[in-house]
Amino acid sequence: MRAGARLDGGTAGAATWMVEGEAYHEAVQSRTRALVGPGDPAREFDEEDDVRGAYALARWNRWFSPTAELSVQGYYDRTDRSSEVLGEVRDTWDLDLQHRFTLGGWQEIVWGLGARLTRDRVDGSYAAEVPNDRRTDRLWSAFLQDEIDLVPDRLRLTLGSKFEHNDYTGIEVQPNARALWVVTPRHRLWAAVSRAVRTPSRAEADIRFRMSLLEPSPEMPVPVEIHLVGNEDFESETLMAYELGYRGAFGRTLTVDATAFCHVYRELRTIEPVGGPSPGGEGVWVQEMTAENRMRGTVYGTEVETGWHPAPWWRLRLSYTWMVLRLTPEDGSQDPLSEAAEGEAPRNQVSVLSSWDLPAGWELDLWVRHAAGLPSLGVDAYTTADLRIGWTPLPGLDVSLVGQNLLDASHPEFTPEILSTVPAEVERSVYARVTWTH
The missing domain is CATH 2.20.50 (Outer Surface Protein A; domain 2)
Incomplete structure (x- = not known):
């Protein structure tokens, strides 16, 4: 069940405001396979997770002129999910400021600041042990973008970067550059290069997952539990994205968008063993595994989307994506499974x-x-x-x-x-x- 509301006010072109909120409550059914005790094989059991939460968002916009605008937005979200394996209550506060203005008649500058505070309480179990059940994470961000008309109405260059500081990896810089060529009023070509990162999650940093139990064998005559443990030294995964695109309009009823892309990934996650099996108590040995940045990858492909209006009352949109994923573990990686992620897209x-x-x-x-x-x-x-x-x-x-x-x-x-x-x-x-x- 969900319910929400939104209120808008103010005067367009001067100052406007908006407030909206939503609350929800639902039951999510699943069947879970998890270890429930030392030396016990994984068991399957049905769960009905109770999921509830709410959010509130407020935004204020102020126009100083048709080309100058200030926007401030505040956001709060609460999520509460109960589960026998891993429950969580999370509160998120977010504040953003953005300012747009023109400079010299041929540049448009946009800059902004952001702050996010996240607090959670995690309820673990034997399968998912949480050494620190409460955590507070802070994210500080800033961005700057300059859109430059090199040739008015024909050639435009956009340069910018995002700067972040998070509690896991410190400072991250994510620059981007984009060029747009208006070949004719109905046909455009564009190119873009950008860098992005995926910062580590709480699970990758400090949660212990008891994944599975290996039965005794001639090579290892005692049962061995496989544990996935957090790694506070895990770094951000990085992406360099290269894209070329075309957009065209044919008559009044047909549009075509086409993009070719090549994404180069570095420092991708692998799951590596930490030493060898060691005694874990109650007759069970433990093999720890942890996340490390020991794989690289490349994704390339194309996306095509067409829009057609056969009649004023009828609209059609067709889209197609072809994508190839290639992954290569680094020398010395002992993860036999991460490369198989090629078949997960x-x-x-x-x-x-x-x-x-x-x-x-x-x-x-x-x-x-x-x-x-x-x-x-x-x-x-x-x-x-x-x-x-x-x-x-x-x-x-x-x-x-x-x-x-x-x-x-x-x-x-x-x-x-x-x-x-x-x-x-x-x-x-x-x-x-x-x-x-x-």
């Missing part, structure tokens, strides 16, 4: 969205999509469809009936990576939604 994805504006305020949306299989995870290719019927009986009042994943009762799309949750399937669902805007 679909090589081909295609979707078609058709929208009709019908008489008397009725709307109909049909979205059909297909994704290739994930061989490393044992997930087959699937095709599914969503359907939405909408009605606007009064201005500002929207009533919708939505059906999701309608082509089969259920299908798998992924399998868990860390916790041994038995793979769940995405089920067919139907829900109603009422939105009132005043």
Whole structure:
């Protein structure tokens, strides 16, 4: 169940404000496989996690001129999830400031500052032990962007960077550069180079997961538990993204967007053994594993999206993505599984969205999509469809009936990576939604 509201006020072009909030409460069912005690094999049991939370967001905008604007936004979010294996209560406070203005008539400058505070309380279990059940993380950020008209209305260069300081890896710098060439009013080419990082998570830093139990064997005559332990020295994973794109309009009814990309990853996560098995008590030995940055990778591919309006009341959108993932562990890595992640991303994805504006305020949306299989995870290719019927009986009042994943009762799309949750399937669902805007 979800409920929310939004209020807007002020005067456009001078100062405006917005406040919105939402609360939710739901039960999430899953089947979990986890160790429950020393020397006991993993057991499967059904869980019904109680998930509840709420958020509130407020934003204030002030226009000094058509080309100068100041925006301040505050955000609070609370999430409470109870689970037999790993429960969490998390509070997040976020504050952002952004200022945009022009300089010299041919530059547009945007800069901003941000601060985020996160506090959590984690309730562990035998399968997921939390040495420090409470943690506070702080993230400080700033960014600067300069959009330069090199040739008015023809050639534009955008330079910028984001600067962050987090409690795991310290200072991170993420620069980017983008160029846009307006070949004709209906055809554009662009290119971009950017750097991004994925900072470590709390789980990678200080949580111990008891993953599995190896039964005695001739090589190891005692049971051995495999433990995934946190590594405070784990560094950020890095990405250098190179992209080329085209956007064109053909007549008044057809648009085409095409992108070719090559993403180069460094310092990717592998799971490495920490020494050899050692006594862990109660007749069980322990083999610790931990996250290290010992793999690199490359992703390349293309994305194409077309939009077509066969009639004023009918819109079609077709998108296709082809992607290849290549991973290479560094010399000395003892992780036999991370390279198999090449088969955890679909090589081909295609979707078609058709929208009709019908008489008397009725709307109909049909979205059909297909994704290739994930061989490393044992997930087959699937095709599914969503359907939405909408009605606007009064201005500002929207009533919708939505059906999701309608082509089969259920299908798998992924399998868990860390916790041994038995793979769940995405089920067919139907829900109603009422939105009132005043």
